[in-house]
Amino acid sequence: MRPEVPAAASRTSRASFGERLAAARSGKGSLCVGIDPHPALLAAWGLPDSPEGLERFSLAVLDAVGPVSVALKPQVALYERHGSRGFAVLETLLVRAAEAGVLTIADAKRGDIGSTMQAYAEAWLREGSPLAADAVTLNPYLGFESLRPALDLARSTGRGVFVLALTSNPEGRSVQHVGGDASVARSIALAAAGENADPDGAGRPGQLGHVGLVVGATVGDAAERLGLDLSRLNGPILAPGVGAQGAGTRELRAAFGGALPLVLPTSSRAILAAGPDGTRLRTAAERTRDELA
Ligand SMILES: O=c1ccn([C@@H]2O[C@H](COP(=O)(O)O)[C@@H](O)[C@H]2O)c(=O)[nH]1
Numbered sequence: 001m002r003p004e005v006p007a008a009a010s011r012t013s014r015a016s017f018g019e020r021l022a023a024a025r026s027g028k029g030s031l032c033v034g035i036d037p038h039p040a041l042l043a044a045w046g047l048p049d050s051p052e053g054l055e056r057f058s059l060a061v062l063d064a065v066g067p068v069s070v071a072l073k074p075q076v077a078l079y080e081r082h083g084s085r086g087f088a089v090l091e092t093l094l095v096r097a098a099e100a101g102v103l104t105i106a107d108a109k110r111g112d113i114g115s116t117m118q119a120y121a122e123a124w125l126r127e128g129s130p131l132a133a134d135a136v137t138l139n140p141y142l143g144f145e146s147l148r149p150a151l152d153l154a155r156s157t158g159r160g161v162f163v164l165a166l167t168s169n170p171e172g173r174s175v176q177h178v179g180g181d182a183s184v185a186r187s188i189a190l191a192a193a194g195e196n197a198d199p200d201g202a203g204r205p206g207q208l209g210h211v212g213l214v215v216g217a218t219v220g221d222a223a224e225r226l227g228l229d230l231s232r233l234n235g236p237i238l239a240p241g242v243g244a245q246g247a248g249t250r251e252l253r254a255a256f257g258g259a260l261p262l263v264l265p266t267s268s269r270a271i272l273a274a275g276p277d278g279t280r281l282r283t284a285a286e287r288t289r290d291e292l293a
Pocket residue numbers: 034036075107166167168169214215216240241242243244245266267268269270
């Protein structure tokens with residue numbers, strides 16, 4: 001059975017996702033490790049490209065890396081490609097992680113009109129849903145306000161969302177950077193900060209909120225250039241792009257400056273390439289975490 005999030009008695013006594021993450025960070029550091037079971041990685045681990053291989057891979061990563069990561073981020077697409085049996089593996093992973101006290105961020109990048117968004121919110125954030133994670137990534141292309149069901153459910157359950165703002169891939173610029181001060185990325189960052197201004201709806205504005213942003217570690221000076229004031233987000237920043245996409249300490253500093261304390265550097269393939277040996281895998285994660293600290 002999935003454990004309740006801490007302090008679940010009432011909306012106002014429940015810690016926000018940002019606060020739960022901050023508590024985890026103080027013991028484990030800031031690294032978020034992605035679980036991306038690509039067919040080539042499964043093969044390199046000596047595992048079949050099947051739901052069985054997926055499960056062995058996922059649980060091995062949880063055991064080895066969970067204790068030294070602030071959160072694990074399963075890439076939902078790599079479970080979805082195995083159909084319903086892949087989703088069953090993802091459910092098992094999410095339950096086992098919750099039992100082990102490891103936070104999970106489902107990288108699902110969901111986004112739709114509000115009525116459909118309600119269903120996505122319930123799938124990924126509702127207490128008792130088989131796919132409930134601690135947080136889910138969201139795509140705001142239909143407008144930030146279309147995400148309202150997920151924003152509200154995250155707030156009331158102590159879970160979180162990470163909304164795409166400046167993604168790590170070069171193609172993102174053609175949408176996210178256009179318009180200078182009026183860019184999509186800036187409007188998303190402002191809206192997220194507004195949500196976090198009073199994170200639990202109880203007039204406790206000092207708490208870190210439930211709405212995070214995705215800002216790639218590879219984006220260079222884009223956040224500054226486009227006027228995103230990330231240090232005022234009052235929520236966490238997920239920064240994929242470390243390792244396989246080329247970013248490291250220098251790139252993180254260049255991208256985030258004074259907002260670095262809010263950042264969760266995120267790496268998948270570069271760590272998973274260490275292979276199935278639990279000690280080597282954990283060492284790879286620890287080394288990455290310590291290099292970035
Ligand atoms: O802007 C983004 C948003 C999400 N991702 C996801 O993160 C991992 C990155 O994997 P690596 O192996 O560390 O490159 C992957 O699941 C992406 O879908 C991203 O890269 N950039």
